[in-house]
Amino acid sequence: MKTFAVLASGNGSNLQAIMDAIKKKKIKANLKLVLSDKADAFALERAKKAKIATIYINPKDFSDREAYDRKVIEYLKESKVDFIVLAGYMRLLSAHFIKQYPNRIMNIHPALLPSFKGIHGIRDAFEYGVKVTGVTVHFVSEEMDAGAIIIQETVKVTQKDTLKTLTKKIHKVEHKVYPQAIDWFSRQRLKISGRKVLLR
Ligand code: GRF
16 A cells, blocks of 8 residues: 655645545555644644654754755655655745655645646635636646646636635535545556646
8 A cells, every 4th residue: 555644834624634535445545644844733733633643844943945855855765655745735845855756746726727826826816806716636846836737626706705715615625636636646546648647
């Protein structure tokens, strides 16, 4: 069975959905480690409650991004994880990190890439006035929010929606598609062909 780590900086609702899916055997993979760059990330609490190993690494202890990432990689290698899932991890990964795990790092973005990249995907789409937005699960490449797309699912924006209601709808879809993508990857059902990800 494939093993993986989740990197998270915040609330960890996606982490929770992933852990719940593992419990329900909807993901056939073993979550070995949850790592955070924020000491008070609620994601760490969620992991502890589920008896998953946690590590907090303080970015202030490192001179630059790559030095930080080298420490993260040390832990990942020690835990022998096969792949990495970013779930609200608020740090850009260094090229060095990405090269260590080519096509083995996934991210979830709360908009339909390549639209509304960056950290405010939901808000930016809402303020732009789009009628349809959504969720993207993709592999991580060196360019931010630009790796090959695994799953996209749309979410309609109605006239009644506020940023709050839209955010809720987006998260609900995230919690469905991320476990799905992780399960496909764990079962080696994803084949990458250039920018295209094929499901076998
Ligand atoms: C999600 O909206 C995800 O798309 C984005 O960060 C948010 C993380 O939320 N990358 P949570 O910490 O999983 O609740």
